[in-house]
Amino acid sequence: MEPAAFVCPQSLASLEPRAWVPGRDSDSRAGTREPERGRLGADSLLDPTRLIRDPQSGRTYHRGRLLGKGGFARCYEATDTSSGHTYAVKVIPQSRVAKPHQREKILQEIALHRSLHHRHIVRFSHHFEDEGNIYIFLEYCSRKSLAHIWKARHTLLEPEVRYYLRQVIAGLRYLHQRGVLHRDLKLGNFFITENMELKLGDFGLASRLEPQDRRKKTICGTPNYLAPEVLLRQGHGPESDVWSLGCVMYTLLCGNPPFETADLKETYRCIKQVQYKLPTYLSVSARHLLAAILRPMPQDRPSLEEILQHEFFTKGYTPAQLPPSSCTTVPDLTPPSPAQSLFTKVTKSLFGRKKNKSKTALQEQDNLSRLVSDLVLTSICPQSSFKEPRLAQEETDGAPSLAESAPEEGSPRSLAAMGSSCEGSEECLTAATVMESALCALRNCLAFMPPAKQNPAPLASSEHLLWVSKWVDYSNKYGFGYQLSSRRVAVLFNDGTHMALSSSRKTVHYNPTNTKHFSFPVEAVPQQLQGQLGVLRYFASYMDQNLMKGGDLPSMDEAEGPTALLLQWVKTDQALLLLLSDGTVQVNFYLDHIKLVLSGWEPLLITFVTRDRQARTYQAPHLQRLGCTPDLRLRLSYVLRLLRQRSGA
Known part of the structure; x- marks a missing residue:
């Protein structure tokens, strides 16, 4: 089971894992979840205790089922009664933020999260408060979290791991470029949308990157994913998030975190001494990448860009989309046919080729320019695979067809797609x-x-x-x-x-x-x-x-x-x-x-x-x-x- 986040007493972060929506993961033990209810049934709308009203705008929201809970907050499904839009709302009692430093921590989390706009970051919608609570409205992720998938599957296929990690790295790279450290990367904080897209969420422990001599030395995060330098109170940096990413990769591939033991002190000892085992059934590229990430010295770990350039990603198959059934069962991930793979490689070589900066490459560039100068440059597009646009059939739902007869901008017509x-x-x-x-x-x-x-x-x-x-x-x-x-x-x-x-x-x-x-x-x-x-x-x-x-x-x-x-x-x-x-x-x-x-x-x-x-x-x-x-x-x-x-x- 995924261990809870360990925080300093001043932190407002959750003390137990929870998942499902942007917040933290919640165990599904008996008695911890409210019964399922209809979204906007007449009986529930008559219950004033289940309505949330924005004092400023007057908009009301129906509070639905409990999605997760922690030490300071609970997360519910919430539906706008006027529009029907569904959110995940994080509800924080005012009594839990009575002290100035507690309230300041919540306001910092809100300010940071609302400034983030990325495809793989949980979207912040809005917030307000009343006399009893602070309400933070977030993007609703209907397929729970990666923790739920891991609990149902225990281990994932390498193509699936590549699929998810590419999205995690995209979101994490965005954070690091903006000078933000997440500091609590774990399966329960990777939320999955209806179309199987991963969103990085829960910024309760996130902080701004500081210079080396001013970095925060508080031990916070989830024990199994803590980096050695964090346990040794040497400060958090981007490399600490990279370490946690390696622990996530190991957990998905092997079924359990790399340093997990029955005793927390023993887990911390293994982390400090970097003692873990790489199963022999892992591919050579997976073993090499994990060994490169889980290094004791932060400066020895690869950057996010170097991780993406590792052969685990460059030579391994990554599906463009995962089926929803993969949340509970092993998917059939058949790679494209050799002909399709060849076409993809040719396309990349033609349109996405990284030019060598050597003198030879520069000479080749000059030669290409001369070819254009002589107006004899032939098409580099696969002409034989392109067909002239034709009228499309109407869509099955009866909507107007978005079809082509001929481009408005006229000839010469292209043979390139x-x-x-x-x-x-x-x-x-x-x-x-x-x-x-x-x-x-x-x-x-x-x-x-x-x-x-x-x-x-x-x-x-x-x-x-x-x-x-x-x-x-x-x-x-x-x-x-x-x-x-x-x-x-x-x-x-x-x-x-x-x-x-x-x-x-x-x-x-x-x-x-x-x-x-x-x-x-x-x-x-x-x-x-x-x-x-x-x-x-x-x-x-x-x-x-x-x-x-x-x-x-x-x-x-x-x-x-x-x-x-x-x-x-x-x-x-x-x-x-x-x-x-x-x-x-x-x-x-x-x-x-x-x-x-x-x-x-x-x-x-x-x-x-x-x-x-x-x-x-x-x-x-x-x-x-x-x-x-x-x-x-x-x-x-x-x-x-x-x-x-x-x-x-």
Whole structure:
């Protein structure tokens, strides 16, 4: 059984494990759970003791079943009586935070959690308090936690462990980049959503990273997952979270924590002396990675990035999705066929190849530039696998088909289905980050959106929106050309390089990678780039003479607005997906020329360009609260599915 968290007396963290929703894990012993109840039955609504009312807004919530409890708080399912939205609400009695330092700890947890916005972090919704309690409303995770899966399964397959650990590392890397230490990583704090997505939660013990000489030396966390330096009171650092991650990996693969004994003192002795056994049935790569993580000296442990680059992840199969049945039974995880694996490897080598910085690689880059200069660069896309878009059948639910007849932006037509400016892991992660942000915001918007017959009032202006107003796909020879609303024209070439012409047409911007940038006056472009400049001018002329602007959104002056690169473009049977480096996600539907532009993120702005080219911009929180037309909702749902497919979520 997973041991409880050990904390100092001043900590407000839970003293026993619990799971199910964002909070801590609760044992399922008899007498610790309330009976199951209907969400909004008439009898329960008449019971005033089960209603929670926000004194400020007047909104009321029905308190449902008990989900977990700890030393200072209880966690319940809670449903908004007006909208039907379900939350996990953490209820903290005022009597438990009567002392100033106790209340300050709770307020610090709230402030920290509400500042976190990531796909693999439990979403903080809102909080309020009344005379009796403090209420913290969090994202509801319907499939409990990884602790529940572990208790049902005891051990997991290596592909499953990779699937979960990749998501844990993504959330943990986000925390560390923001200077936040979790300090209580364990199975019960990894929550699982309805679609089997992992969310890192419970920030009761989290703290800000301090310099080495000022790091907190309090022993806190869960005994079986504590790092040696924590037990020795040498302070917490990111390496302590990495150690706990190794203990989590060991527990999932082996069925029990690496240092678990019947006696707590003996467990602590084993941790300090790093005494544990690696079962022989583990794969060689799993054994090597665990041995690398569970090292006594913090500085000797690999970073999160190095862990992801270990052969356990790079050479082992990771499923894109786990079935819900895997929560209780061993799933059938058949890897893709050899042909599919070969196609994936070829695609990665073409669109995600990390370029060697050696002289040989630079010479190859020059050779590619010369090929483009001679206008003889052939397509690097698998032409034989692409079919011309065809009319799609109507969806089974009777919703309008999002189908393609021909792109609005005209010929030349592409034989390529995808292009990307990613050249290595760093750049690919940039595109992945854009998709993750859009996924998180769009998923939250749709999950809580009520039905409506009309859209809410749009924003008065969207003058700062940067979007792709024209595009032309000629990647069967050169690359993907596009014009931004700032009137900058650019080309993402087939070799991964990027060149743009400023709105004044006086400056050329050249990006050999997403992180390297050179600019030249038009008259001073180096000779080896003259060929690419010729292609860029060809695209600019073609779009200017043959293509109409895609909507009535205002143009912005390039000097006043942001600049952005096209990170990735993807063509489906029904639409074109564009990811820009400023976080913008744009989807153009072929059949009716409708466009969706997602931007902003705080809050998310959703711009809907209709068939008659009229643009309306809405704030996602407004749509989430008031709803939207079925057509707009259909489009947003399609974009969500498309992003999920591309990100493997």
